[in-house]
Amino acid sequence: MLLLALVLVGCVYALVSPATSSTADTNVSSQAAAGKAIFETNCSSCHGMNGEGTTQGPSLAGVGSASVDFQMGTGRMPMARPEAQAPSKRTAFTDEEIAQVAAYIASLAPGPSIPDSEQYTATGLSAEEIARGGELFRTNCSACHAIDGRGGALPNGSYAPSLLKTSDKHIYEAMRTGPQQMPVFSKGAMTDQDVKEIIAYLSTIHSEPNDGGFALGGLGPISEGLWAWIIGIGACVVVAVWLAKKGARAR
Ligand code: HEC
Ligand code: HEC
Structure with missing residues (x-):
């Protein structure tokens, strides 16, 4: 009788309890679970198994999904060598995979979102x-x-x-x-x-469109000023030296 009662209570509980978790939650958590798997194979060597960080890479708790989307979307992460600045390049991941990893990192701690x-x-x-x-x-x-x-x-x-x-x-x-x-x-x-x-x-x-002329690195007044100094004042000096020489010879 006791066993039967226990089984009955268990069955009733099983019927009632899942209704509390909505389908949206399960979607998000299954996305994050898929992201965790991708993270463990590609990122955990530097960022730790749970994104807690290692000597090779910083902790990712609280960086938010926006940071993951930026770093992976611009091809910076996964990094090849931890010491140099990661260049932006074509990413090897699909948008869906990036969204999954972003959802996983966002589930660690709140941060700026995509x-x-x-x-x-x-x-x-x-x-x-x-x-x-x-x-x-x-x-x-x-x-x-x-x-x-x-x-x-x-x-x-x-x-x-x-x-x-x-x-x-x-x-x-x-x-x-x-x-x-x-x-x-x-x-x-x-x-x-x-x-x-x-x-x-x-x-x-x-x-x-570029209307012609030198852009001079687009540095604005700095490179234009340098240009004026070297070429402009340089030309004045050359002319002055030339005049002085000519003047001396004339005397
Ligand atoms: C070789 C080591 C290495 C690997 C592998 C790696 N990272 Fe990183 N990651 C770093 C280092 C070092 C930094 C900090 C320097 C920087 O931002 O360039 C960083 C920074 C980041 C940041 C920015 C953190 C912030 O403060 O905003 C994110 C997000 C990130 N990594 C995500 C990932 C993801 C996702 C992967 C896997 C797809 C990955 N990383 C793989 C080393 C690595
Ligand atoms: C103190 C210097 C500094 C200032 C100020 C700064 N940035 Fe940056 N920015 C950087 C560095 C360094 C990087 C490269 C980061 C990396 O490779 O992880 C960067 C990267 C970027 C990128 C990514 C480019 C790409 O193609 O991957 C964008 C976009 C950007 N900055 C926009 C801005 C904007 C907009 C502002 C002003 C509101 C700004 N930055 C102010 C230093 C700066």
């Missing part, structure tokens, strides 16, 4: 908004990425990459997650509208 397309799609912005994006870019980004986003060298052998070929989504994610030496631009410092204006500015200057 943006929806309306958060970074910058079509239909007015000329004023694009100009404001240019202002924001020159104030916050051009020190490292150069005035036209073509990138530049940084101390200790690292570099800020060119932004010519970066997708809008990856620009958004890079700003929110701050890879390597790049600072994090959180929503408090820069709203989604600010980010959109920067994206619109970059796509505008990158689709502009």
Whole structure:
């Protein structure tokens, strides 16, 4: 009788309890489980079996799905050698696999999540908004990425990459997650509208035709000033020396 009662209670419980977990939850957790498997084979050697970090790579708790989507989507991760700056290259993973790993890392601790397309799609912005994006870019980004986003060298052998070929989504994610030496631009410092204006500015200057002449690395007044110094003042010196020589001979 006791056994029968126990079995009965068990059956009733089994019938009632699964109703509490929704299908959305199981979808998310099965995505994260698939991501964990991919993570263990490709990433755990540097980031640890549970993303806790090792001497070869940092802890991934709290970096968020946006960071994973950026690092894997731009082909930076998995890294080949932990010591050098990971270059961006074609990724070997499908979008689905990246989403799975991102879901797994996001399940470890909360962090910035992958943006929806309306958060970074910058079509239909007015000329004023694009100009404001240019202002924001020159104030916050051009020190490292150069005035036209073509990138530049940084101390200790690292570099800020060119932004010519970066997708809008990856620009958004890079700003929110701050890879390597790049600072994090959180929503408090820069709203989604600010980010959109920067994206619109970059796509505008990158689709502009070159009207000829030397771009001089796009460094703006620095290289133009250097050019004026060397060629302009250099030419003056040459002329002055020539005049002096001629003058002496004449005497
Ligand atoms: C050879 C070692 C190595 C492997 C393998 C590797 N990583 Fe990394 N990872 C690093 C190092 C070192 C850094 C920190 C430097 C950097 O960001 O470039 C890093 C940084 C990251 C970051 C950025 C963390 C942050 O603070 O925003 C993410 C996300 C990441 N890795 C995910 C992955 C994923 C996902 C994989 C597997 C597909 C992977 N990594 C494989 C070494 C590795
Ligand atoms: C202190 C220097 C610094 C500043 C300021 C900076 N960045 Fe970066 N940025 C970097 C570095 C370094 C990387 C490369 C990180 C890596 O390889 O992991 C990078 C990478 C990026 C990437 C990824 C490019 C790609 O194709 O993979 C984007 C997009 C980007 N930055 C946008 C911006 C924007 C927009 C701003 C201004 C709001 C900005 N950055 C400000 C240093 C900087």
